[in-house]
Amino acid sequence: MREQKGQHPQSVEIDADDASVSEHVRMSRRLFLGSSAALVGAAGTGLGAGLLSPSAHAASHDGPSIEVKPGELDEYYGFWSGGHSGEVRILGLPSMRELMRIPVFNLDSATGWGITNESKEVLGHSEFLAGDSHHPHMSMTDGKYDSKYVFINDKANSRVARIRCDVMKTDKIITIPNVQAIHGLRVQKVPYTKYVFCNAEFRIPHPNDGTGLDDIEAYYTMFNAVDAETMEMAFQVIVDGNLDNTDADYTGKYAFSTCYNSENAVTLAGSIRNERDHVVVFNIERIEAAIKAGDYKTLPGADKVPVLDGRKGSKLTAYVPVPKSPHGMNTAPGGRYAVANGKLSPTITMLDLHKFDDLFAGKIEPRDVIAAEVELGLGPLHTAFDNRGYAYTTLFIDSQICKWDVEKAVRAYNGEEVDYIVQKLDVQYQPGHNHTTMGETRDADGKYLISLCKFSKDRFLPVGPLHPENDQLIDISGDEMKLVHDGPTYAEPHDCMIVHRSKVKTDKLWKRDDPFFATTVAQAKADGVVLEKDNKVIRDGNKVRVYMTSVAPNYGMDSFRVKQGDEVTIVITNLDNVEDVTHGFAMVNHGVQFEIGPQATASATFIAKEAGVHWYYCTWFCHALHMEMRGRMLVEKA
Template identity: 65%
Template sequence: MTRRENEHNDNNQHEEVANPGRRSFLGATATVGALGVTGGTGTALMMGGSGEARAAEGNQSTHVPLGQLDDYYGFWSGGHSGEVRVFGVPSMREIMRIPIFNHCSATGWGMTNESKRIMGDTHRFTNGDAHHPHLSYTDGSHDGRYLYINDKANSRVARVRLDIFKPDAMVTIPNIQAVHGLRLQKAPKTGYVFANGEFPIPQPNDGRDMDSPDKYWTLWTAVDGESMEVAWQVMVDGNLDNMDADYTGKYAAATCYNSEKATTLSGTMKSERDWVVVFNIERIEQAVKNGDYTTIGDSEVPVIDGRKGSDVTRYVPIPKNPHGCNTSTDGKYFICAGKLSPTVSMVEIAKLDDLFAGNLENERDVIAAEPELGLGPLHTTYDGRGNAYTTLFIDSQIVKWDMEKAVRNYNGEDVNYIIQKLDVHYQPGHNHATLAESKDADGKWLFSLNKFSKDRFLPVGPLHPENDQMIDISGEEMKLVHDTPTFAEPHDTVIVSRDMINTTKIWKRDDPFFAETVKMAEEDGINLETDNKVIRDGNKVRVYMTSVAPRFGLTEFSVKSGDEVTVVVTNQDTVEDVSHGFCVIGHGVSMEVSPQQTSSVTFTAGSPGVHWYYCNWFCHALHMEMSGRMMVEPADS
């Protein structure tokens, strides 16, 4: 009997014991589910089958008593909302929403001058598609400095300062369309933020070669995590999907689909295999240093040729249309999910030196194992105890499996590596366990981010929420303990201990976040701590005012219709949690001004008349009285 036959029989035998009847049911409908059919047996498949995933009492409690704090911060991508959502774990109380690629009328993000400077020209986009939030590292452990996240819709990468929970930098990646997978260099610290360009385009994309897909290429990008400038790019074959980096700082790997370079669904299915591209970061840096690169169009970013045959990359064949790529927390493997294959491919990182040195006969020699897990494997996370947890999209399950037993089985030993399968509701995509993107994985909680909720919550019309399910993995068995409805398809999450994040409670007056506004005030001769003045410069008017609950320093000012008005508000309150706001009625102007913060917004004065402004963050017993009048005079008066 062959190694693969042993493996297949072992898995089926285990499944029949753990979940009688499920495999026979799914076997008849797997093809239907894979094609996304939602009628007939396809509907039954998507509903998840048995009731095994009903909430159970776990070994740990999800209850956080009143007045006590959660053990973890959970950072969820906001999906199509373009934001990041912050939850306390295990309570799953939503603590904050961080607007990033979207516009937010509560905080003024996308409207204030401070946020526009950070967003640059892309503030004109009101949409975002936030996918993969990841926290910065030092020596493989999260250091709590920054969170990075990508916008697939507009090819951007943003950085969030975790002392203030606000973005402080954003960059648009040149020469690509759609940043999909995003991961960080883990050691010695987050020097690079790596971004996958998903969709190949003509290079340069200036109208030439549009009808010649064989001339389309995409690029893998490194952003300097400190300066937030694009450092270099690598041109590759195929559509880049997901990726991860190793724990040495030397290698990264990205799954690629569409090796056919097709532009239609059927065309992307013709080849028998696709690949995972392994990037040698040291060689790429040396190529840049040696000048072995080109540039594309108007961009000055160095572009290294990393297509097949390059010295800086290796293309390892793996099953068709791979998706997730996740580094095991012990640093041994890149685990790449098959999506259209029931297997995952375990790339042994220790063999990559030999791969690049040409000491292996075949690129497939770096595959340590390809365990068969179930239908539609997408993403894998870890508990730090040698176990991996993979989402099975078509099976609607999480499978827990032993990595080293999988390797032993692949090498011919008769050992079963699947520990448990747990039904989830329904169709899981990403999953993430606590601290599982660092060497500090603690094996406490796991979240399955499910694409469908079906009947799990009160009906809200045709658009359903997604369902993030919380699973206790502290014991030998996974136990489902909580459902959390989520909006607009969160793609991924990262969960870290609360002591890794150190926030500031009151703004520092010299914070660089509003340094440009302070500089403008200084040039106008304004003391932001004390002055309440109006400065006129032709049809440009700058209004400076302080705020102390419950009063603005200016309760009225006059402008002319059509004037460009900039209002600068400095909150002089020093009491934690006493935030003010500034909102002008009928002008689309709204912003947050927290204690000791300076915020500014620029708008065009409307039609003549009285236009009230008010504090829109409840701050005082006399909050309703905290208001003022903008007197707009006719333009020709």
């Protein structure tokens, strides 16, 4: 047996008698359960490139230094989805230090997200303070990150959110109408992010009002476009099958999505009968022209949203047959190719994006856009790219990253005898998404790759039946991939994106005219209050608005008086003009606490249910006398 670089026979079980697969696949084949046992055994002997400790790798590492010393800054920002927590996390790379958590679809008592009036307005006063965030992606201009927004989906509640990168706060959330389970999400790359493309995965009846429950063939789902600036629906396109992941090209003309369940079934057995599923290609120019011509319909409850028919035979879409149940959809930085990852096939399918014009002109057939079907190993899920013509595909069942040469793969598909697989590196265990530094843009730099692994098993100290997942940082700058960091992460982050620090420009202080607290400012003006200087109580029947300032280590009021049963709104303006002097506010025994950044205004509303003395205090350390920053709410009996 020929040994691949980074592959270790001790952790590989070969099916040598299976003549139906290529040599590449046989070399990487391992039993789904047996591989885990083999890897555990290898760990005890110190075998396997992926089983060396991070410190051992660092000692033998001859690529760029991954050490970020105290006081030094990371080279990259990583935006991680928070998975089942519903948040987004910011990490520094290559240190892999967690820098910040951005609450999005979740309740967060540290910042008051889901508690403050400002955050409730963003959340649309939704009852769902939980989410399943999957795919964070930054807005672009000319195919390059512009650090304006990061968008993230909530699969559990069919929502899409926008995070402002200047303050790293969620400022808009939209619930996508007419569909269920928003999964794959990407942005339009060129000329700028006009649209956020997002797939609704599950097929439902329309209208979904209790009629037609058993008319399975009439179910359908839709491809969705959200206006990136207004965060309102731009259009929806009906498709055949269930949509999975999506991406866009570098011309602004096309988006494309992997699509499974071509059988239009609602059971597992029913949805895996066919040999092939497809990639659906969406012609954005034709969709926009159809909307302009009024060639669309609307659905009840969303009468302003254009809904177009993109099922098979439509001039708006093309269905490219690919192996069964394709998963990841990834566009190469050069703009020529996109990759649909096979999942149930040992292959990935390369699409030649330069042939899409001819496809929609009717000059070629759908399968003619396929540049190659590349055999890599078992369970290919997602592919990332560098700036040297290499691709990196996660092999879920093989627990490996496969590095391969894109152009050589095309040549091999066309009959040339050429070996396109460069290296296979063990990761622990069952990797899903992977991303290279700047790899989703024209600026791909080929320094690092992240493998987001679904299991950790024996990688870290045991913490009970629920294990963390495992993030592994791999240096890809040299001829060989090298694992350089191994770290736990919570609640299946699922996906991430990585941007160079030079692209991200954040504010150090809030601007007083920021729209984030515009509604609160408007109410203050109506009450005749100047937020920057006034400390006063406004009474409106049983509604009481308490305005106060904060300057470390004092609130503008050390006490205020209300009546039992009053609806109390606390409005605080942080007048500190110094970076990192954040204040907090907590009303003891009332479930109210929130953050007020420097120069920000924040508010929360609650009922003063019990008579008596109720203390409030600052929750974010701000001064040597931080403990003394407190006051009393005096509640008189009703």
